Amino acid sequence: MFAIELVQNLIxxxxxxxxxxxxxxxxxxxxxxxxxxxLLGNRKLDDGNLxxxxxxxxxxxxxxxxxxxxxxxxxxxEYREENKQKVENFQVSRTFGRNYMVLLDExxxxxxxxxxxxxxxxxxxxxxxxxxxxxxLDIQEMKSEETYTDSEGNRKSYNPPRYDYDYDFYMxxxxxxxxxxxxxxxxxxxxxxxxxPLGSMSGSADYNEYMEMGREIKAILMQARQDIRDEIAEAxxxxxxxxxxxxxxxxxxxxxxCCEYCxxxxxx
Numbered sequence: 001m002f003a004i005e006l007v008q009n010l011i012x013x014x015x016x017x018x019x020x021x022x023x024x025x026x027x028x029x030x031x032x033x034x035x036x037x038x039l040l041g042n043r044k045l046d047d048g049n050l051x052x053x054x055x056x057x058x059x060x061x062x063x064x065x066x067x068x069x070x071x072x073x074x075x076x077x078e079y080r081e082e083n084k085q086k087v088e089n090f091q092v093s094r095t096f097g098r099n100y101m102v103l104l105d106e107x108x109x110x111x112x113x114x115x116x117x118x119x120x121x122x123x124x125x126x127x128x129x130x131x132x133x134x135x136x137l138d139i140q141e142m143k144s145e146e147t148y149t150d151s152e153g154n155r156k157s158y159n160p161p162r163y164d165y166d167y168d169f170y171m172x173x174x175x176x177x178x179x180x181x182x183x184x185x186x187x188x189x190x191x192x193x194x195x196x197p198l199g200s201m202s203g204s205a206d207y208n209e210y211m212e213m214g215r216e217i218k219a220i221l222m223q224a225r226q227d228i229r230d231e232i233a234e235a236x237x238x239x240x241x242x243x244x245x246x247x248x249x250x251x252x253x254x255x256x257x258c259c260e261y262c263x264x265x266x267x268x
């Protein structure tokens with residue numbers, strides 16, 4: 001009986017606001033799509049409400065929803081719609097990972113991170129290599145003591161103590177992006193188990209596989225980022241005037257290394 005009365009009191013609870021009373025369970029409407037929000041379906045914003053369906057359209061790496069305004073959420077959803085075309089045009093050239101996968105489009109100098117093979121259906125964020133600001137592999141160790149049961153049914157510790165170890169491998173890609181600062185995901189499907197601590201894991205095939213996978217992802221993304229920066233720096237360097245071997249004019253080569261007068265290749 002008490003439980004029924006408690007529920008009734010909650011349903012008819014009123015909050016006083018400026019001389020009027022607003023029901024705790026009054027209907028709310030999504031400030032994005034205008035649809036009525038179902039019970040327990042509201043996603044609170046800084047200055048409004050967001051329904052569960054509209055929330056599904058946000059980036060999976062976005063974590064600042066509660067501190068975002070309605071206008072900011074609308075802007076992000078517009079970006080996410082534009083991102084669908086990038087996903088459609090994305091051509092996979094290399095793939096890394098098992099649980100989450102890092103896919104590269106090396107021709108476009110882009111990458112994405114997805115947890116599904118049918119990545120076009122989930123609209124993963126497509127980023128340029130130049131947006132990467134850092135990359136690290138975080139290995140998390142979980143340690144639990146092994147015990148045995150003696151002849152009297154008591155659980156006992158071994159002497160010396162024995163431990164069981166599980167390892168998970170997380171990739172953290174830090175990025176320069178308007179809607180999120182990093183992408184953290186797990187490389188392995190299942191935890192790597194061992195009776196050896198972290199410093200003794202060099203002989204484990206699974207451990208070495210994920211270590212190498214993380215290092216390779218980091219090396220490729222950081223090198224791709226550096227290559228683009230080097231190209232930009234080279235393009236922005238002051239160009240020295242040279243004599244064109246074709247027309248004899250003194251010229252500053254264009255971005256293709258050609259004479260600005262006769263379009264002949266300065267370096268042959």
